[in-house]
Amino acid sequence: MISQVRLAQEFGVSRTPLREAMRRLQQEGLIAAEVNRRARIVEFDAVALEQIYSERIMHESLGLEITLQRWEPQDLDQMDVYVRTLRRAKEDGALDVWDAAHLDFHRHLVGRSNDRLKRQIKTLAEQGERFRCMVEGPTLNVWNDWDLDHELIAAACREGRRQEAVGCLARHLARSAMALGPCPRILDTGCDYAAVGSVAARRAS
Structure with missing residues (x-):
């Protein structure tokens, strides 16, 4: 109390x-x-964590699908800026800078979707952030995994591999949830996340 x-x-x-x-x-x-x-x-709630990240996978997959159809060359350039900032922040151990760039990167991925969807994604991201506040900061291995995911997502976006980009994002969100707590139904190491992300996007649309 x-x-x-x-x-x-x-x-x-x-x-x-x-x-x-x-x-x-x-x-x-x-x-x-x-x-x-x-x-x-409030105690840590693994069920709520799993629900939030399941919804994030669905909504952000749809947001990225929409955004990739509307992006201009300057949008791709800005995405690369965020990826470079994330890499430098990790090398410098600057967690505050990394956090800010991480939020910017994820907002950018859905930036050309509709306002209602972006509000839903923002709310879910904020709810997910609550769980990050309950646990210790990311280990170096987790940071490395997350930044590798960011670079894979960015590369797939730049090269026009839309299904792969959506799949990488879905896998990234699943791995992020697992770094915060047990979510056995979210992360399946044998799962085809390219398919999962696309199906989630279609169901949400």
């Missing part, structure tokens, strides 16, 4: 900014609060 009075005393702040901070944590799903009861820290 979380005592606002104790936290206000510990950090030397008034109740007003503390309540705002608690409200934001509640919106992000990191704490749960009920009327006339103390807030509590």
Whole structure:
């Protein structure tokens, strides 16, 4: 249980900014609060993690399918900028820079889809970020895997291999979920993610 009075005393702040901070944590799903009861820290929910990333695979696959049909040459150039930024940030150990570029990269992949779909994807990505806040930062091996995925996605996009690009994105999201917690139904090492991504895109459209 979380005592606002104790936290206000510990950090030397008034109740007003503390309540705002608690409200934001509640919106992000990191704490749960009920009327006339103390807030509590939300426990890790593997089922919710699996549901969120399953939906991300479906929505982002569709978003990428749409975007690839509408991209201009400058969009491909910008994608390469994000990939280079991710690589440099990893080499420098600059997690904040990597996080920002990672969000930009994923937004760019669906950037030419419709506004409603982009809002759904943004909400799911924010919910996924909640789980990243609950676990330790990525290990070097995970970082390497993720950045390799980014480069494979970018290469497939640039070379016009749309089904492969969608498959790489679906596999990347599945591996990201597995790095955060157990999601046995999401990640199947024998799965054809190129097919999964395309089917997900068709079902969502």
